[in-house]
Amino acid sequence: MDYTKLPILDATGYAILDSYDQVADPQEWLDVEYVDWKSSGDTRFAPLASAYGDMECNGFWNHTPPKTDKDGVWVAKNVAAAPILTRRAQEPGANIGRCRIIELQPNTYADAIYNLHRDDNNRLNPEGTGWIVRAFFNLTDNPDSVMILREEKDDPSTETRIPLPAGAQVVLDTQRLYHAVWHPGSEPRYCLITSYESGPELDAWMSGRHPIDRFTSVPLDPTFAADAYAEAQAKRDARAAAIAAQGADPTFGDGTLRAGGMEEYEATAEVLSEA
Numbered sequence: 001m002d003y004t005k006l007p008i009l010d011a012t013g014y015a016i017l018d019s020y021d022q023v024a025d026p027q028e029w030l031d032v033e034y035v036d037w038k039s040s041g042d043t044r045f046a047p048l049a050s051a052y053g054d055m056e057c058n059g060f061w062n063h064t065p066p067k068t069d070k071d072g073v074w075v076a077k078n079v080a081a082a083p084i085l086t087r088r089a090q091e092p093g094a095n096i097g098r099c100r101i102i103e104l105q106p107n108t109y110a111d112a113i114y115n116l117h118r119d120d121n122n123r124l125n126p127e128g129t130g131w132i133v134r135a136f137f138n139l140t141d142n143p144d145s146v147m148i149l150r151e152e153k154d155d156p157s158t159e160t161r162i163p164l165p166a167g168a169q170v171v172l173d174t175q176r177l178y179h180a181v182w183h184p185g186s187e188p189r190y191c192l193i194t195s196y197e198s199g200p201e202l203d204a205w206m207s208g209r210h211p212i213d214r215f216t217s218v219p220l221d222p223t224f225a226a227d228a229y230a231e232a233q234a235k236r237d238a239r240a241a242a243i244a245a246q247g248a249d250p251t252f253g254d255g256t257l258r259a260g261g262m263e264e265y266e267a268t269a270e271v272l273s274e275a
């Protein structure tokens with residue numbers, strides 16, 4: 001038994017869809033309530049759908065009873081404040097899990113590389129059902145910001161950087177691809193992130209929006225990139241050392257984090273940098 005997956009995402013794990021006319025809509029993301037959830041302060045979320053309809057953004061599996069990232073319950077107050085965004089989330093007609101607006105403060109390329117992570121959307125998801133993927137609808141106009149994707153976490157040659165102007169619509173297999181957003185600038189970026197179950201509804205919605213699964217990134221200056229990789233690695237080393245100092249050795253002794261340590265690290269990175 002395996003999961004139902006979308007052929008559109010087979011080759012690269014991402015699909016860039018037709019852009020949405022975002023400018024014509026009101027800025028509903030300024031009217032919703034944001035919650036501080038295990039956050040560094042650089043990232044906040046406003047839930048439109050949560051595990052049981054409460055104003056919170058925790059993973060669905062962290063509730064009683066736990067559930068997989070499906071059958072999200074609409075959060076009445078934020079749905080009332082953001083009816084257009086709610087309609088957009090519902091437009092594909094697929095089962096929705098977490099649905100929330102992210103507020104991301106400006107960061108650097110090195111920050112984003114440090115924050116690269118994979119999601120855990122399919123925890124508790126029964127085999128034989130649809131694989132959970134995520135749609136990102138960029139709300140603010142951030143043409144100089146990019147969604148960084150990597151097939152291999154430490155291999156820059158696998159990196160794709162997708163620009164995020166207002167209305168950009170991207171669907172990602174976020175449990176396959178490492179991802180994080182690099183958001184230079186001076187104002188926060190807002191984006192609607194929705195977990196969808198793969199199946200005929202999502203397939204039809206995506207297929208009708210001219211999905212592109214190969215994108216050629218604007219090249220980075222090699223020196224700039226190398227400096228950023230070094231900075232990110234230094235932060236990872238410092239974090240591993242901090243974890244080690246707290247007690248349990250999280251490494252194999254060569255600086256490589258054990259699986260448990262990496263899971264904890266990536267879960268933290270997901271919270272801090274959820275793209």
Ligand SMILES: [Fe+2]
Pocket residue numbers: 117118119174179270273274275
């Ligand atoms: Fe993520």
